[in-house]
Amino acid sequence: MTPFPWADFAAALPWAALAVVVVLAVTFAVAVRQGRHSVMDVAWGPGFVAVAVVSWFLSNGAGDDTRRLLLLLLTAVWGLRLGAHIGLRARGGHEDPRYQAMLGSAPGNRDVYALRRVYLPQGLVMFFVSLPVQVGMFATGGVGWLGLLGVLFWLVGFLFEAVGDWQLQQFKRDPARRGTVLDTGLWRYTRHPNYFGDAVVWTGLFLIAADSWPGVLTVLSPALMVWTLAAKTGKPLTEKAMSWRPGYREYVEATSGFIPRPPRRN
Structure with missing residues:
Protein backbone atom coordinates (compact mmCIF):
# COMPACT_ATOMS: atom_id res chain seq x y z
CA MET A 1 0.00 0.00 0.00
CA GLY A 142 -9.04 0.87 -1.76
CA VAL A 143 -12.31 1.02 0.18
CA GLY A 144 -12.76 -2.18 2.21
CA TRP A 145 -15.46 -3.68 4.41
CA LEU A 146 -15.07 -0.99 7.10
CA GLY A 147 -15.61 1.72 4.54
CA LEU A 148 -18.73 -0.05 3.22
CA LEU A 149 -19.98 -0.32 6.81
CA GLY A 150 -19.41 3.41 7.09
CA VAL A 151 -21.61 4.01 4.05
CA LEU A 152 -24.34 1.92 5.67
CA PHE A 153 -24.03 3.93 8.89
CA TRP A 154 -24.24 7.16 6.92
CA LEU A 155 -27.36 5.98 5.11
CA VAL A 156 -29.14 4.99 8.34
CA GLY A 157 -28.16 8.25 10.00
CA PHE A 158 -29.19 10.38 7.04
CA LEU A 159 -32.60 8.71 6.87
CA PHE A 160 -33.17 9.22 10.59
CA GLU A 161 -32.18 12.88 10.37
CA ALA A 162 -34.06 13.72 7.17
CA VAL A 163 -37.22 11.77 7.99
CA GLY A 164 -37.21 13.03 11.59
CA ASP A 165 -36.94 16.64 10.39
CA TRP A 166 -39.73 16.10 7.87
CA GLN A 167 -42.04 14.54 10.47
CA LEU A 168 -41.40 17.42 12.87
CA GLN A 169 -42.08 19.93 10.11
CA GLN A 170 -45.43 18.29 9.30
CA PHE A 171 -46.29 18.22 12.99
CA LYS A 172 -45.64 21.94 13.41
CA ARG A 173 -47.82 22.75 10.41
CA ASP A 174 -50.88 21.18 12.05
CA PRO A 175 -52.64 23.89 14.12
CA ALA A 176 -54.59 21.24 16.02
CA ARG A 177 -51.37 19.87 17.53
CA ARG A 178 -49.90 23.18 18.65
CA GLY A 179 -48.56 22.94 22.19
CA THR A 180 -48.62 19.13 22.17
CA VAL A 181 -45.81 16.57 21.90
CA LEU A 182 -44.77 14.71 18.76
CA ASP A 183 -44.71 11.04 19.74
CA THR A 184 -45.37 9.26 16.45
CA GLY A 185 -43.18 8.06 13.59
CA LEU A 186 -39.48 8.00 14.44
CA TRP A 187 -40.24 10.23 17.42
CA ARG A 188 -41.95 7.25 19.03
CA TYR A 189 -38.61 5.43 19.29
CA THR A 190 -36.28 8.29 20.21
CA ARG A 191 -36.92 11.82 21.45
CA HIS A 192 -34.29 13.10 19.03
CA PRO A 193 -34.19 11.18 15.72
CA ASN A 194 -32.57 14.14 13.98
CA TYR A 195 -29.73 14.41 16.52
CA PHE A 196 -29.28 10.64 16.59
CA GLY A 197 -29.13 10.60 12.79
CA ASP A 198 -26.56 13.39 12.76
CA ALA A 199 -24.36 11.42 15.17
CA VAL A 200 -24.61 8.25 13.07
CA VAL A 201 -23.82 10.17 9.87
CA TRP A 202 -20.52 11.38 11.31
CA THR A 203 -19.75 7.96 12.74
CA GLY A 204 -20.19 6.60 9.23
CA LEU A 205 -17.87 9.20 7.71
CA PHE A 206 -15.30 8.33 10.36
CA LEU A 207 -15.54 4.62 9.47
CA ILE A 208 -14.92 5.42 5.81
CA ALA A 209 -11.79 7.35 6.80
CA ALA A 210 -10.71 4.71 9.37
CA ASP A 211 -10.77 2.05 6.65
CA SER A 212 -7.23 3.18 5.84
CA TRP A 213 -4.46 4.40 8.11
CA PRO A 214 -4.27 6.99 9.67
CA GLY A 215 -8.03 7.66 9.54
CA VAL A 216 -8.52 5.72 12.78
CA LEU A 217 -6.65 8.50 14.62
CA THR A 218 -9.59 10.87 14.00
CA VAL A 219 -11.90 8.94 16.34
CA LEU A 220 -12.21 11.92 18.71
CA SER A 221 -13.92 13.93 15.96
CA PRO A 222 -17.15 11.86 15.80
CA ALA A 223 -16.90 11.42 19.59
CA LEU A 224 -17.06 15.21 19.99
CA MET A 225 -20.05 15.42 17.64
CA VAL A 226 -21.93 12.67 19.52
CA TRP A 227 -21.16 14.24 22.90
CA THR A 228 -22.26 17.69 21.71
CA LEU A 229 -25.55 16.39 20.33
CA ALA A 230 -26.40 14.01 23.17
CA ALA A 231 -25.04 15.76 26.24
CA LYS A 232 -24.07 19.37 25.57
CA THR A 233 -26.07 21.66 23.28
CA GLY A 234 -28.41 19.42 21.25
CA LYS A 235 -30.56 17.19 23.43
CA PRO A 236 -30.30 19.08 26.76
CA LEU A 237 -31.23 22.51 25.38
CA THR A 238 -34.09 21.13 23.30
CA GLU A 239 -35.55 19.22 26.24
CA LYS A 240 -35.24 22.24 28.51
CA ALA A 241 -37.27 24.27 26.03
CA MET A 242 -39.87 21.49 25.71
CA SER A 243 -40.27 20.66 29.40
CA TRP A 244 -43.29 22.94 29.90
CA ARG A 245 -45.51 21.15 27.38
CA PRO A 246 -48.38 19.03 28.71
CA GLY A 247 -47.54 15.35 28.40
CA TYR A 248 -43.82 15.89 27.90
CA ARG A 249 -42.86 14.30 31.22
CA GLU A 250 -44.76 11.16 30.28
CA TYR A 251 -43.15 11.21 26.85
CA VAL A 252 -39.69 11.37 28.45
CA GLU A 253 -40.52 8.44 30.73
CA ALA A 254 -41.71 6.30 27.83
CA THR A 255 -39.28 7.21 25.04
CA SER A 256 -35.54 6.72 24.65
CA GLY A 257 -33.52 9.90 25.01
CA PHE A 258 -31.20 9.20 22.09
CA ILE A 259 -30.64 5.66 20.78
CA PRO A 260 -33.89 4.34 19.23
CA ARG A 261 -35.74 1.52 21.00
CA PRO A 262 -39.38 0.48 21.44
CA PRO A 263 -41.20 2.78 23.88
CA ARG A 264 -41.73 1.74 27.48
CA ARG A 265 -45.22 1.06 28.67
CA ASN A 266 -46.43 3.48 31.33
Missing part, protein backbone atom coordinates in the same frame (compact mmCIF):
# COMPACT_ATOMS: atom_id res chain seq x y z
CA THR A 2 1.22 3.50 -0.81
CA PRO A 3 2.30 5.38 2.34
CA PHE A 4 0.07 8.17 3.61
CA PRO A 5 1.13 11.48 2.00
CA TRP A 6 1.79 13.41 5.20
CA ALA A 7 3.41 16.38 3.45
CA ASP A 8 0.45 16.86 1.10
CA PHE A 9 -2.00 16.52 3.97
CA ALA A 10 -0.12 19.04 6.10
CA ALA A 11 -0.05 21.50 3.21
CA ALA A 12 -3.82 21.18 2.82
CA LEU A 13 -4.69 21.86 6.47
CA PRO A 14 -4.31 25.67 6.28
CA TRP A 15 -6.59 25.75 3.23
CA ALA A 16 -9.25 23.73 5.03
CA ALA A 17 -9.00 26.14 7.95
CA LEU A 18 -9.30 29.06 5.52
CA ALA A 19 -12.48 27.51 4.08
CA VAL A 20 -13.99 27.51 7.58
CA VAL A 21 -12.93 31.13 8.13
CA VAL A 22 -14.44 32.26 4.82
CA VAL A 23 -17.77 30.53 5.55
CA LEU A 24 -17.92 32.06 9.02
CA ALA A 25 -16.94 35.52 7.74
CA VAL A 26 -19.70 35.51 5.13
CA THR A 27 -22.17 34.19 7.69
CA PHE A 28 -21.19 36.88 10.18
CA ALA A 29 -21.67 39.61 7.57
CA VAL A 30 -25.14 38.29 6.73
CA ALA A 31 -25.99 37.99 10.44
CA VAL A 32 -25.01 41.59 11.19
CA ARG A 33 -27.04 42.81 8.24
CA GLN A 34 -30.12 40.81 9.27
CA GLY A 35 -29.68 41.50 12.97
CA ARG A 36 -29.80 37.82 13.98
CA HIS A 37 -26.87 35.51 14.57
CA SER A 38 -28.97 32.36 14.38
CA VAL A 39 -28.08 32.30 10.66
CA MET A 40 -24.99 30.47 11.94
CA ASP A 41 -27.20 27.38 12.16
CA VAL A 42 -27.89 27.64 8.43
CA ALA A 43 -24.16 27.78 7.65
CA TRP A 44 -23.26 24.80 9.87
CA GLY A 45 -23.82 22.07 7.25
CA PRO A 46 -22.51 24.03 4.23
CA GLY A 47 -19.35 24.82 6.23
CA PHE A 48 -18.47 21.13 6.27
CA VAL A 49 -19.20 20.97 2.55
CA ALA A 50 -16.70 23.77 1.94
CA VAL A 51 -14.01 21.85 3.86
CA ALA A 52 -14.81 18.67 1.90
CA VAL A 53 -14.59 20.46 -1.45
CA VAL A 54 -11.23 22.05 -0.59
CA SER A 55 -9.84 18.75 0.71
CA TRP A 56 -11.11 16.86 -2.34
CA PHE A 57 -9.48 19.32 -4.71
CA LEU A 58 -6.13 19.35 -2.90
CA SER A 59 -6.00 15.56 -2.47
CA ASN A 60 -6.21 14.92 -6.19
CA GLY A 61 -3.48 12.44 -7.09
CA ALA A 62 -2.70 11.67 -3.45
CA GLY A 63 -5.64 9.75 -1.97
CA ASP A 64 -7.80 6.89 -3.23
CA ASP A 65 -10.28 8.30 -5.76
CA THR A 66 -13.21 6.11 -4.65
CA ARG A 67 -12.85 7.15 -1.00
CA ARG A 68 -12.37 10.79 -1.99
CA LEU A 69 -15.55 10.78 -4.05
CA LEU A 70 -17.52 8.98 -1.34
CA LEU A 71 -16.49 11.47 1.33
CA LEU A 72 -17.21 14.42 -0.94
CA LEU A 73 -20.67 13.26 -2.02
CA LEU A 74 -21.82 12.04 1.40
CA THR A 75 -20.65 15.21 3.14
CA ALA A 76 -22.22 17.40 0.47
CA VAL A 77 -25.60 15.63 0.54
CA TRP A 78 -25.73 15.79 4.33
CA GLY A 79 -24.53 19.39 4.64
CA LEU A 80 -26.58 20.93 1.84
CA ARG A 81 -29.78 19.20 2.97
CA LEU A 82 -29.26 20.37 6.53
CA GLY A 83 -28.50 23.93 5.46
CA ALA A 84 -31.55 24.07 3.18
CA HIS A 85 -33.81 22.62 5.87
CA ILE A 86 -32.74 25.09 8.55
CA GLY A 87 -32.75 27.98 6.10
CA LEU A 88 -36.34 27.31 5.01
CA ARG A 89 -37.42 26.81 8.60
CA ALA A 90 -35.91 30.11 9.74
CA ARG A 91 -36.92 32.14 6.67
CA GLY A 92 -38.39 35.50 7.66
CA GLY A 93 -38.09 34.70 11.35
CA HIS A 94 -36.51 36.45 14.31
CA GLU A 95 -33.50 35.68 16.44
CA ASP A 96 -33.52 32.17 17.90
CA PRO A 97 -34.35 32.17 21.66
CA ARG A 98 -31.06 30.37 22.38
CA TYR A 99 -29.09 33.19 20.81
CA GLN A 100 -31.29 35.79 22.49
CA ALA A 101 -30.50 34.27 25.88
CA MET A 102 -26.77 34.10 25.11
CA LEU A 103 -26.38 37.55 23.57
CA GLY A 104 -29.05 39.46 25.48
CA SER A 105 -26.66 40.32 28.31
CA ALA A 106 -23.54 40.65 26.17
CA PRO A 107 -20.95 43.00 27.67
CA GLY A 108 -20.00 45.66 25.14
CA ASN A 109 -20.75 45.25 21.45
CA ARG A 110 -23.22 42.42 20.78
CA ASP A 111 -21.68 41.46 17.44
CA VAL A 112 -18.13 41.31 18.80
CA TYR A 113 -19.38 39.20 21.67
CA ALA A 114 -21.08 36.86 19.16
CA LEU A 115 -17.78 36.46 17.33
CA ARG A 116 -16.17 35.14 20.53
CA ARG A 117 -19.05 33.08 21.88
CA VAL A 118 -20.67 31.74 18.69
CA TYR A 119 -18.46 31.90 15.61
CA LEU A 120 -15.05 31.08 17.08
CA PRO A 121 -16.19 27.99 19.06
CA GLN A 122 -18.31 26.67 16.21
CA GLY A 123 -15.51 27.26 13.72
CA LEU A 124 -13.07 25.27 15.87
CA VAL A 125 -15.60 22.46 16.27
CA MET A 126 -16.31 22.45 12.54
CA PHE A 127 -12.63 22.11 11.70
CA PHE A 128 -12.04 19.39 14.31
CA VAL A 129 -15.15 17.33 13.52
CA SER A 130 -14.34 17.44 9.80
CA LEU A 131 -10.90 15.84 10.34
CA PRO A 132 -12.11 12.36 9.25
CA VAL A 133 -13.12 13.88 5.91
CA GLN A 134 -9.84 15.78 5.61
CA VAL A 135 -7.68 12.77 6.50
CA GLY A 136 -9.80 10.33 4.50
CA MET A 137 -9.35 12.38 1.35
CA PHE A 138 -5.60 11.68 1.46
CA ALA A 139 -5.85 8.04 2.61
CA THR A 140 -4.42 5.47 0.22
CA GLY A 141 -5.62 1.94 -0.54
Whole structure:
Protein backbone atom coordinates (compact mmCIF):
# COMPACT_ATOMS: atom_id res chain seq x y z
CA MET A 1 0.00 0.00 0.00
CA THR A 2 1.22 3.50 -0.81
CA PRO A 3 2.30 5.38 2.34
CA PHE A 4 0.07 8.17 3.61
CA PRO A 5 1.13 11.48 2.00
CA TRP A 6 1.79 13.41 5.20
CA ALA A 7 3.41 16.38 3.45
CA ASP A 8 0.45 16.86 1.10
CA PHE A 9 -2.00 16.52 3.97
CA ALA A 10 -0.12 19.04 6.10
CA ALA A 11 -0.05 21.50 3.21
CA ALA A 12 -3.82 21.18 2.82
CA LEU A 13 -4.69 21.86 6.47
CA PRO A 14 -4.31 25.67 6.28
CA TRP A 15 -6.59 25.75 3.23
CA ALA A 16 -9.25 23.73 5.03
CA ALA A 17 -9.00 26.14 7.95
CA LEU A 18 -9.30 29.06 5.52
CA ALA A 19 -12.48 27.51 4.08
CA VAL A 20 -13.99 27.51 7.58
CA VAL A 21 -12.93 31.13 8.13
CA VAL A 22 -14.44 32.26 4.82
CA VAL A 23 -17.77 30.53 5.55
CA LEU A 24 -17.92 32.06 9.02
CA ALA A 25 -16.94 35.52 7.74
CA VAL A 26 -19.70 35.51 5.13
CA THR A 27 -22.17 34.19 7.69
CA PHE A 28 -21.19 36.88 10.18
CA ALA A 29 -21.67 39.61 7.57
CA VAL A 30 -25.14 38.29 6.73
CA ALA A 31 -25.99 37.99 10.44
CA VAL A 32 -25.01 41.59 11.19
CA ARG A 33 -27.04 42.81 8.24
CA GLN A 34 -30.12 40.81 9.27
CA GLY A 35 -29.68 41.50 12.97
CA ARG A 36 -29.80 37.82 13.98
CA HIS A 37 -26.87 35.51 14.57
CA SER A 38 -28.97 32.36 14.38
CA VAL A 39 -28.08 32.30 10.66
CA MET A 40 -24.99 30.47 11.94
CA ASP A 41 -27.20 27.38 12.16
CA VAL A 42 -27.89 27.64 8.43
CA ALA A 43 -24.16 27.78 7.65
CA TRP A 44 -23.26 24.80 9.87
CA GLY A 45 -23.82 22.07 7.25
CA PRO A 46 -22.51 24.03 4.23
CA GLY A 47 -19.35 24.82 6.23
CA PHE A 48 -18.47 21.13 6.27
CA VAL A 49 -19.20 20.97 2.55
CA ALA A 50 -16.70 23.77 1.94
CA VAL A 51 -14.01 21.85 3.86
CA ALA A 52 -14.81 18.67 1.90
CA VAL A 53 -14.59 20.46 -1.45
CA VAL A 54 -11.23 22.05 -0.59
CA SER A 55 -9.84 18.75 0.71
CA TRP A 56 -11.11 16.86 -2.34
CA PHE A 57 -9.48 19.32 -4.71
CA LEU A 58 -6.13 19.35 -2.90
CA SER A 59 -6.00 15.56 -2.47
CA ASN A 60 -6.21 14.92 -6.19
CA GLY A 61 -3.48 12.44 -7.09
CA ALA A 62 -2.70 11.67 -3.45
CA GLY A 63 -5.64 9.75 -1.97
CA ASP A 64 -7.80 6.89 -3.23
CA ASP A 65 -10.28 8.30 -5.76
CA THR A 66 -13.21 6.11 -4.65
CA ARG A 67 -12.85 7.15 -1.00
CA ARG A 68 -12.37 10.79 -1.99
CA LEU A 69 -15.55 10.78 -4.05
CA LEU A 70 -17.52 8.98 -1.34
CA LEU A 71 -16.49 11.47 1.33
CA LEU A 72 -17.21 14.42 -0.94
CA LEU A 73 -20.67 13.26 -2.02
CA LEU A 74 -21.82 12.04 1.40
CA THR A 75 -20.65 15.21 3.14
CA ALA A 76 -22.22 17.40 0.47
CA VAL A 77 -25.60 15.63 0.54
CA TRP A 78 -25.73 15.79 4.33
CA GLY A 79 -24.53 19.39 4.64
CA LEU A 80 -26.58 20.93 1.84
CA ARG A 81 -29.78 19.20 2.97
CA LEU A 82 -29.26 20.37 6.53
CA GLY A 83 -28.50 23.93 5.46
CA ALA A 84 -31.55 24.07 3.18
CA HIS A 85 -33.81 22.62 5.87
CA ILE A 86 -32.74 25.09 8.55
CA GLY A 87 -32.75 27.98 6.10
CA LEU A 88 -36.34 27.31 5.01
CA ARG A 89 -37.42 26.81 8.60
CA ALA A 90 -35.91 30.11 9.74
CA ARG A 91 -36.92 32.14 6.67
CA GLY A 92 -38.39 35.50 7.66
CA GLY A 93 -38.09 34.70 11.35
CA HIS A 94 -36.51 36.45 14.31
CA GLU A 95 -33.50 35.68 16.44
CA ASP A 96 -33.52 32.17 17.90
CA PRO A 97 -34.35 32.17 21.66
CA ARG A 98 -31.06 30.37 22.38
CA TYR A 99 -29.09 33.19 20.81
CA GLN A 100 -31.29 35.79 22.49
CA ALA A 101 -30.50 34.27 25.88
CA MET A 102 -26.77 34.10 25.11
CA LEU A 103 -26.38 37.55 23.57
CA GLY A 104 -29.05 39.46 25.48
CA SER A 105 -26.66 40.32 28.31
CA ALA A 106 -23.54 40.65 26.17
CA PRO A 107 -20.95 43.00 27.67
CA GLY A 108 -20.00 45.66 25.14
CA ASN A 109 -20.75 45.25 21.45
CA ARG A 110 -23.22 42.42 20.78
CA ASP A 111 -21.68 41.46 17.44
CA VAL A 112 -18.13 41.31 18.80
CA TYR A 113 -19.38 39.20 21.67
CA ALA A 114 -21.08 36.86 19.16
CA LEU A 115 -17.78 36.46 17.33
CA ARG A 116 -16.17 35.14 20.53
CA ARG A 117 -19.05 33.08 21.88
CA VAL A 118 -20.67 31.74 18.69
CA TYR A 119 -18.46 31.90 15.61
CA LEU A 120 -15.05 31.08 17.08
CA PRO A 121 -16.19 27.99 19.06
CA GLN A 122 -18.31 26.67 16.21
CA GLY A 123 -15.51 27.26 13.72
CA LEU A 124 -13.07 25.27 15.87
CA VAL A 125 -15.60 22.46 16.27
CA MET A 126 -16.31 22.45 12.54
CA PHE A 127 -12.63 22.11 11.70
CA PHE A 128 -12.04 19.39 14.31
CA VAL A 129 -15.15 17.33 13.52
CA SER A 130 -14.34 17.44 9.80
CA LEU A 131 -10.90 15.84 10.34
CA PRO A 132 -12.11 12.36 9.25
CA VAL A 133 -13.12 13.88 5.91
CA GLN A 134 -9.84 15.78 5.61
CA VAL A 135 -7.68 12.77 6.50
CA GLY A 136 -9.80 10.33 4.50
CA MET A 137 -9.35 12.38 1.35
CA PHE A 138 -5.60 11.68 1.46
CA ALA A 139 -5.85 8.04 2.61
CA THR A 140 -4.42 5.47 0.22
CA GLY A 141 -5.62 1.94 -0.54
CA GLY A 142 -9.04 0.87 -1.76
CA VAL A 143 -12.31 1.02 0.18
CA GLY A 144 -12.76 -2.18 2.21
CA TRP A 145 -15.46 -3.68 4.41
CA LEU A 146 -15.07 -0.99 7.10
CA GLY A 147 -15.61 1.72 4.54
CA LEU A 148 -18.73 -0.05 3.22
CA LEU A 149 -19.98 -0.32 6.81
CA GLY A 150 -19.41 3.41 7.09
CA VAL A 151 -21.61 4.01 4.05
CA LEU A 152 -24.34 1.92 5.67
CA PHE A 153 -24.03 3.93 8.89
CA TRP A 154 -24.24 7.16 6.92
CA LEU A 155 -27.36 5.98 5.11
CA VAL A 156 -29.14 4.99 8.34
CA GLY A 157 -28.16 8.25 10.00
CA PHE A 158 -29.19 10.38 7.04
CA LEU A 159 -32.60 8.71 6.87
CA PHE A 160 -33.17 9.22 10.59
CA GLU A 161 -32.18 12.88 10.37
CA ALA A 162 -34.06 13.72 7.17
CA VAL A 163 -37.22 11.77 7.99
CA GLY A 164 -37.21 13.03 11.59
CA ASP A 165 -36.94 16.64 10.39
CA TRP A 166 -39.73 16.10 7.87
CA GLN A 167 -42.04 14.54 10.47
CA LEU A 168 -41.40 17.42 12.87
CA GLN A 169 -42.08 19.93 10.11
CA GLN A 170 -45.43 18.29 9.30
CA PHE A 171 -46.29 18.22 12.99
CA LYS A 172 -45.64 21.94 13.41
CA ARG A 173 -47.82 22.75 10.41
CA ASP A 174 -50.88 21.18 12.05
CA PRO A 175 -52.64 23.89 14.12
CA ALA A 176 -54.59 21.24 16.02
CA ARG A 177 -51.37 19.87 17.53
CA ARG A 178 -49.90 23.18 18.65
CA GLY A 179 -48.56 22.94 22.19
CA THR A 180 -48.62 19.13 22.17
CA VAL A 181 -45.81 16.57 21.90
CA LEU A 182 -44.77 14.71 18.76
CA ASP A 183 -44.71 11.04 19.74
CA THR A 184 -45.37 9.26 16.45
CA GLY A 185 -43.18 8.06 13.59
CA LEU A 186 -39.48 8.00 14.44
CA TRP A 187 -40.24 10.23 17.42
CA ARG A 188 -41.95 7.25 19.03
CA TYR A 189 -38.61 5.43 19.29
CA THR A 190 -36.28 8.29 20.21
CA ARG A 191 -36.92 11.82 21.45
CA HIS A 192 -34.29 13.10 19.03
CA PRO A 193 -34.19 11.18 15.72
CA ASN A 194 -32.57 14.14 13.98
CA TYR A 195 -29.73 14.41 16.52
CA PHE A 196 -29.28 10.64 16.59
CA GLY A 197 -29.13 10.60 12.79
CA ASP A 198 -26.56 13.39 12.76
CA ALA A 199 -24.36 11.42 15.17
CA VAL A 200 -24.61 8.25 13.07
CA VAL A 201 -23.82 10.17 9.87
CA TRP A 202 -20.52 11.38 11.31
CA THR A 203 -19.75 7.96 12.74
CA GLY A 204 -20.19 6.60 9.23
CA LEU A 205 -17.87 9.20 7.71
CA PHE A 206 -15.30 8.33 10.36
CA LEU A 207 -15.54 4.62 9.47
CA ILE A 208 -14.92 5.42 5.81
CA ALA A 209 -11.79 7.35 6.80
CA ALA A 210 -10.71 4.71 9.37
CA ASP A 211 -10.77 2.05 6.65
CA SER A 212 -7.23 3.18 5.84
CA TRP A 213 -4.46 4.40 8.11
CA PRO A 214 -4.27 6.99 9.67
CA GLY A 215 -8.03 7.66 9.54
CA VAL A 216 -8.52 5.72 12.78
CA LEU A 217 -6.65 8.50 14.62
CA THR A 218 -9.59 10.87 14.00
CA VAL A 219 -11.90 8.94 16.34
CA LEU A 220 -12.21 11.92 18.71
CA SER A 221 -13.92 13.93 15.96
CA PRO A 222 -17.15 11.86 15.80
CA ALA A 223 -16.90 11.42 19.59
CA LEU A 224 -17.06 15.21 19.99
CA MET A 225 -20.05 15.42 17.64
CA VAL A 226 -21.93 12.67 19.52
CA TRP A 227 -21.16 14.24 22.90
CA THR A 228 -22.26 17.69 21.71
CA LEU A 229 -25.55 16.39 20.33
CA ALA A 230 -26.40 14.01 23.17
CA ALA A 231 -25.04 15.76 26.24
CA LYS A 232 -24.07 19.37 25.57
CA THR A 233 -26.07 21.66 23.28
CA GLY A 234 -28.41 19.42 21.25
CA LYS A 235 -30.56 17.19 23.43
CA PRO A 236 -30.30 19.08 26.76
CA LEU A 237 -31.23 22.51 25.38
CA THR A 238 -34.09 21.13 23.30
CA GLU A 239 -35.55 19.22 26.24
CA LYS A 240 -35.24 22.24 28.51
CA ALA A 241 -37.27 24.27 26.03
CA MET A 242 -39.87 21.49 25.71
CA SER A 243 -40.27 20.66 29.40
CA TRP A 244 -43.29 22.94 29.90
CA ARG A 245 -45.51 21.15 27.38
CA PRO A 246 -48.38 19.03 28.71
CA GLY A 247 -47.54 15.35 28.40
CA TYR A 248 -43.82 15.89 27.90
CA ARG A 249 -42.86 14.30 31.22
CA GLU A 250 -44.76 11.16 30.28
CA TYR A 251 -43.15 11.21 26.85
CA VAL A 252 -39.69 11.37 28.45
CA GLU A 253 -40.52 8.44 30.73
CA ALA A 254 -41.71 6.30 27.83
CA THR A 255 -39.28 7.21 25.04
CA SER A 256 -35.54 6.72 24.65
CA GLY A 257 -33.52 9.90 25.01
CA PHE A 258 -31.20 9.20 22.09
CA ILE A 259 -30.64 5.66 20.78
CA PRO A 260 -33.89 4.34 19.23
CA ARG A 261 -35.74 1.52 21.00
CA PRO A 262 -39.38 0.48 21.44
CA PRO A 263 -41.20 2.78 23.88
CA ARG A 264 -41.73 1.74 27.48
CA ARG A 265 -45.22 1.06 28.67
CA ASN A 266 -46.43 3.48 31.33
